[in-house]
Amino acid sequence: xxxxxxxxxxxxxDSAERMLSENYDFSARHGSPADQGDDAAWADDMWRQFAELxxxxxxxxxxxxxxxxxxxxxxxxxEAFGRNMVVExxxxxxxxxxxxxxxxxxxxxRAETLPAIGEGALRIAFMGGAAGDISVDAAPSGDGYVxxxxxxxxxxxxxxxxxLVPARIGEGxxxxxxxxxxxxxxxxxxxxxxxxxxxxxELTGVNVGRAQMLGGLEDASDAIEAAIDRTIAAxxxxxxxxxxxxxxETVEYTKTREQFGKPxxxxxxxxxxxxxxxxxxEEARAVTTLAVLSADAPASKRRRAxxxxxxxxxxxxRFVGQNAIQTHGAIGTTADLTIGSYAKRLMVYEASYGSxxxxxxxxxxxxxxPDTAGAGLLLSPAA
Amino acid sequence: MDLNLAPEDVAFAEExxxxxxxxxxxxxxxxxxxxxxxLNEPELGYEWHKLLHKKGWSVPSWPDEWGxxxxxPVQKYIFDLESARAGAPVYNGQGSRMVGPVLMHFGTDEQKxxxxxxxxxxxxxxxxxxxxxxxxxDLASLKTKxxxxxxxxxxxxxxxxxxxxxxxxxxxxxVRTSTxxxxxxxxxxxxxxxDLPGIxxxxxxxxxxxxxxxxxxxxxxxVPQSGRVGEENKGWDVAxxxxxxxRGGALxxxxxxxxxxxxxxxxxxxGLIDDAHIRIRMAEIGADLDTMEMVDIRVLSDLQSGANPGxxxxxxxxxxxxxxxxVSELALDAAGEDILKWEPERPLYDALQxxxxxxxxxxxxxxxxxFRAYTILGGTNEIQAEILGKRVLGL
Ligand SMILES: Cc1cc2nc3c(=O)[nH]c(=O)nc-3n(C[C@H](O)[C@H](O)[C@H](O)COP(=O)(O)OP(=O)(O)OC[C@H]3O[C@@H](n4cnc5c(N)ncnc54)[C@H](O)[C@@H]3O)c2cc1C
Numbered sequence: 001x002x003x004x005x006x007x008x009x010x011x012x013x014d015s016a017e018r019m020l021s022e023n024y025d026f027s028a029r030h031g032s033p034a035d036q037g038d039d040a041a042w043a044d045d046m047w048r049q050f051a052e053l054x055x056x057x058x059x060x061x062x063x064x065x066x067x068x069x070x071x072x073x074x075x076x077x078x079e080a081f082g083r084n085m086v087v088e089x090x091x092x093x094x095x096x097x098x099x100x101x102x103x104x105x106x107x108x109x110r111a112e113t114l115p116a117i118g119e120g121a122l123r124i125a126f127m128g129g130a131a132g133d134i135s136v137d138a139a140p141s142g143d144g145y146v147x148x149x150x151x152x153x154x155x156x157x158x159x160x161x162x163x164l165v166p167a168r169i170g171e172g173x174x175x176x177x178x179x180x181x182x183x184x185x186x187x188x189x190x191x192x193x194x195x196x197x198x199x200x201x202e203l204t205g206v207n208v209g210r211a212q213m214l215g216g217l218e219d220a221s222d223a224i225e226a227a228i229d230r231t232i233a234a235x236x237x238x239x240x241x242x243x244x245x246x247x248x249e250t251v252e253y254t255k256t257r258e259q260f261g262k263p264x265x266x267x268x269x270x271x272x273x274x275x276x277x278x279x280x281x282e283e284a285r286a287v288t289t290l291a292v293l294s295a296d297a298p299a300s301k302r303r304r305a306x307x308x309x310x311x312x313x314x315x316x317x318r319f320v321g322q323n324a325i326q327t328h329g330a331i332g333t334t335a336d337l338t339i340g341s342y343a344k345r346l347m348v349y350e351a352s353y354g355s356x357x358x359x360x361x362x363x364x365x366x367x368x369x370p371d372t373a374g375a376g377l378l379l380s381p382a383a
Numbered sequence: 384m385d386l387n388l389a390p391e392d393v394a395f396a397e398e399x400x401x402x403x404x405x406x407x408x409x410x411x412x413x414x415x416x417x418x419x420x421x422l423n424e425p426e427l428g429y430e431w432h433k434l435l436h437k438k439g440w441s442v443p444s445w446p447d448e449w450g451x452x453x454x455x456p457v458q459k460y461i462f463d464l465e466s467a468r469a470g471a472p473v474y475n476g477q478g479s480r481m482v483g484p485v486l487m488h489f490g491t492d493e494q495k496x497x498x499x500x501x502x503x504x505x506x507x508x509x510x511x512x513x514x515x516x517x518x519x520x521d522l523a524s525l526k527t528k529x530x531x532x533x534x535x536x537x538x539x540x541x542x543x544x545x546x547x548x549x550x551x552x553x554x555x556x557x558v559r560t561s562t563x564x565x566x567x568x569x570x571x572x573x574x575x576x577x578d579l580p581g582i583x584x585x586x587x588x589x590x591x592x593x594x595x596x597x598x599x600x601x602x603x604x605x606v607p608q609s610g611r612v613g614e615e616n617k618g619w620d621v622a623x624x625x626x627x628x629x630r631g632g633a634l635x636x637x638x639x640x641x642x643x644x645x646x647x648x649x650x651x652x653x654g655l656i657d658d659a660h661i662r663i664r665m666a667e668i669g670a671d672l673d674t675m676e677m678v679d680i681r682v683l684s685d686l687q688s689g690a691n692p693g694x695x696x697x698x699x700x701x702x703x704x705x706x707x708x709x710v711s712e713l714a715l716d717a718a719g720e721d722i723l724k725w726e727p728e729r730p731l732y733d734a735l736q737x738x739x740x741x742x743x744x745x746x747x748x749x750x751x752x753x754f755r756a757y758t759i760l761g762g763t764n765e766i767q768a769e770i771l772g773k774r775v776l777g778l
Contacts, residue, residue, distance in 0.1 A: 001388050251778070
């Protein structure tokens with residue numbers, strides 16, 4: 001048992017925070033709502049820097065051209081992304097899609113994909129949502145399959161060269177890797193609530209060969225679920241970063257804004273609300289650590305930790321987002337302050353890969369067994 | 384970073400569990416299940432404490448010099464966790480977790496030799512005389528007066544909410560020895576025997592039906608000055624030091640876990656597992672529990688590596704007390720109209736002779752009522768918020 005960051009962790013956290021707070025211009029990256037720009041080009045320069053820093057190769061094995069880091073390192077990075085409102089497609093490309101290829105790809109698929117991701121030459125979006133939420137069918141055809149289906153708001157798709165498509169094959173779910181410009185693929189790009197990019201994607205009779213099916217598996221459900229759980233752990237750390245920033249900015253604001261002849265932080269009802277926000281942030285951080293440290297555990301343990309975290313972080317996120325706005329007064333409701341953007345980022349967190357309510361339900365099903373409910377995190381009676 | 388215990392700690396947990404399984408009587412487990420007060424009766428704890436004492440485990444956080452087992456922070460945590468989860472009673476935390484550490488730090492050799500061994504063995508039972516009718520959260524306003532007279536103090540005044548004063552033979556108290564200067568600088572920390580002439584104890588019955596706390600009146604009570612801990616008028620520093628030992632995370636975590644598992648079973652048994660309200664509350668409270676356990680473990684990891692956990696104890700107090708209440712509230716909701724039947728006698732385990740599921744139902748409403756105290760005692764949650772606001776947010 002050890003929850004201390006080691007020197008390398010601290011170095012990574014510090015360098016990520018320094019690089020992003022110095023170089024990452026939030027308003028330039030998010031653009032004005034009217035600016036529809038070239039989505040792919042828009043991501044390139046920052047992405048190259050991420051590659052140079054080794055961030056894009058962080059979790060991959062050395063034989064796949066990676067640095068062999070784990071979820072702890074990923075979460076340190078994504079927490080910094082949350083603090084600085086990074087909208088680059090890191091989590092989808094590296095954690096989710098890269099992670100899935102690393103987990104079940106054939107040696108050829110890994111060799112062809114992972115080094116390219118690590119070098120910044122390839123970005124991949126995921127045409128699926130929460131585990132089990134599948135919107136594409138794969139019909140056998142000759143040596144391969146034909147994919148058809150549609151999905152709204154495929155996050156990061158406009159910035160990606162490829163899509164990973166989870167698709168129903170009979171009872172199973174296979175994962176196919178296709179090019180975004182393959183015949184039969186239509187992308188309708190749009191902006192997302194938090195300043196990112198997504199596309200409504202339609203697949204009409206897209207022909208794929210068996211070589212495009214990850215690991216040659218006709219049922220990769222377990223691996224998909226695991227990859228999504230890792231994604232949720234990384235996103236939760238991102239949400240913690242956003243919450244930390246919201247709490248800091250709100251505390252700062254109450255110390256400078258004066259009404260009735262004194263800083264509003266001196267009103268006890270606000271002081272206690274700020275404390276509750278800080279406590280929520282710390283709670284979110286604690287349960288995110290649980291998800292991060294359980295991301296590679298056996299499925300039962302991992303599922304419990306991740307749905308516990310997603311449901312709890314979601315509640316904390318909503319509380320912090322709402323109260324950051326309330327505590328700022330009218331200015332808090334405008335698009336002029338970054339707190340509004342952080343609140344939006346937290347709304348996206350809540351809606352992604354299974355809502356707060358959905359994960360509360362998944363978690364309820366797990367702890368409906370009293371033995372599981374009674375098992376502590378450090379030691380369970382059965383351990 | 385990881386959540387895995389070292390092999391020797393896993394073995395230690397196994398040893399603790401085996402000991403408890405082999406030695407904790409079923410009657411005691413039942414009594415703990417039917418305990419409705421926020422602390423179990425001292426008599427129940429004393430029997431268990433004696434067994435632990437024989438094993439050398441009665442004062443887990445003490446150094447071996449004074450009869451402690453010399454455990455690491457992780458071992459202490461495991462011991463508390465396993466004890467609480469198994470439903471082992473507690474005994475006299477006011478002695479072993481409060482006044483004991485204070486004596487080790489501030490006490491004279493004479494005081495240490497006089498008091499520590501009988502805290503370790505459990506022969507002495509201590510109570511805490513801080514609160515007064517006019518002094519609760521604002522403790523420094525306390526008025527109970529001690530006037531020096533030869534080798535003694537003569538004490539007059541009143542304490543209130545004194546838990547188990549009626550079952551204690553010793554008290555540590557804060558008394559006023561000066562009204563000059565800052566209020567905090569006129570307070571003295573004193574140890575006294577409860578059988579001294581002039582002390583009167585009056586019970587206060589809680590809304591949950593239990594007799595736990597009391598009023599304690601002092602009427603010209605002559606207390607030897609040799610019972611003073613630290614210097615005269617420096618008692619506030621002693622009291623502040625003591626506060627650091629009120630944390631006790633693992634005991635809470637283990638107990639709340641066990642109670643939560645029981646409520647989940649109750650929910651299932653009563654066919655409420657698909658009730659939308661109950662189910663969502665169950666999930667929320669479960670996730671809250673996971674969360675706070677992680678905060679506990681982080682504090683433990685800090686202690687283990689020599690880092691300072693910082694001002695986190697106020698957060699632990701705030702959240703754990705609320706979660707305990709939420710668990711008791713979930714039980715209340717699950718029990719429905721079965722809470723209507725009220726058994727006035729206490730302790731319930733002596734009053735009842737019913738099948739287990741029926742008698743457990745009778746504890747739910749009293750426990751819900753008594754547990755309202757968690758967010759009040761030991762510094763209310765509003766006061767904890769004041770502390771966090773100042774120390775953590777600089778408000
Ligand atoms: C079960 C139980 C056992 C106890 N055992 C002991 C014991 O053994 N020994 C002992 O000495 N004491 C004991 N206490 C007393 C306990 O320490 C006090 O109840 C506590 O300190 C609060 O004081 P009070 O009850 O007078 O409430 P008050 O201080 O009168 O508070 C009333 C309300 O006002 C709020 N409030 C007060 N000040 C502020 C502020 N500055 N800002 C915002 N809100 C504020 C409080 O949070 C609370 O909600 C026990 C209490 C309980 C419930």
